[in-house]
Amino acid sequence: MEAVKRKTASVISKIVGLLLAAVFISPVIILLLNVCKPLGEILSNPFSLPTSFYLDNIVYVIENMNYPRMLGNTIFCAVLVVVISVIISAMCGYKLSRTNDKKSKILLSVLMAAMMLPFQSIMLPISRVANTLHLNDSLLGYIVIVIPYYVPFAVFLYHAL
Template structure:
């Protein structure tokens, strides 16, 4: 029995090591190639660089307009994520606590919107917003993110709010709190684990999104970090070295935030699973 359990433990360990290698290898390959010249990248993409070219990062930082693009990405991501979490929580709470046929219909209509692929509506969407002169505007993009991100958030919040005892809100109302105060002081703090999960999902989606910003934002001053990496694609050539460096610079802020906040993120997810 001891030998069998040892074999099982080593098998699990081996599977975990293989999974880690498969997940980490593409990122390590990206970092290694970000220090190479174009000729070396195309001829030997898996090899180590003979000399580290830090000028790839200098070139990427300059050509991308990194400071401006980083500011745009940060503004769009934070604003959209906060509004998605707040508005979705309020909407889901209203659907749960005010049961009616209309609310059930609206909830199922919102959830069914997740089935529609974005590619099916992106051309009419851009055409309509273009006719209204709402393209090339960060706030239009944020508005779209709220629309596309809210259905899933409402669905997740809806299931969690149903597990919250109604007596908590009734006690707050009896103590003199209004409905808005009850939501922000009682319900919203209880939803913190779910809010952490939704925040992580939306940050990863919005920060790394390329397709929707490429359709909405056209001027260089409005571009986000993923859009700025397109500067390295020429008509007939691709500047691979600075491109790899630009991708590393794009991913770095999210990785740093996760490294410093992973304790709270994991704690929030675990509390949500216990609930």
């Protein structure tokens, strides 16, 4: 009886996993189907296979949307945010894990509370501060805003290890 329950649970979990995978992969499949179709064909039936191979959409993205620069900015910001976050979080997490005084516990509690705040609740104050500091529309502004959002979770991970 126990083996039947385990097998049923295993089958159900695999089915749920496959359904979730289909939900998350379907936008990528639709994108790949539509990248090689002209606009009229996309609008008439976005889920159909392309009738002809059409590369003008890709050429348009590369030429008119400055895609290489956007990709470079993304890589630059991601690397810089990860490096700075790891350095700050490692130092803070190490200190908090090695000391067991009241200040460390308070700081860890504040960081955990910051992790619990949904981004939507702090989005408007962050944008106002960025506007006041003239950090809008700049990579520096993005980096300065994103780093404090990731640091509490990383500190928690370093503290737990």
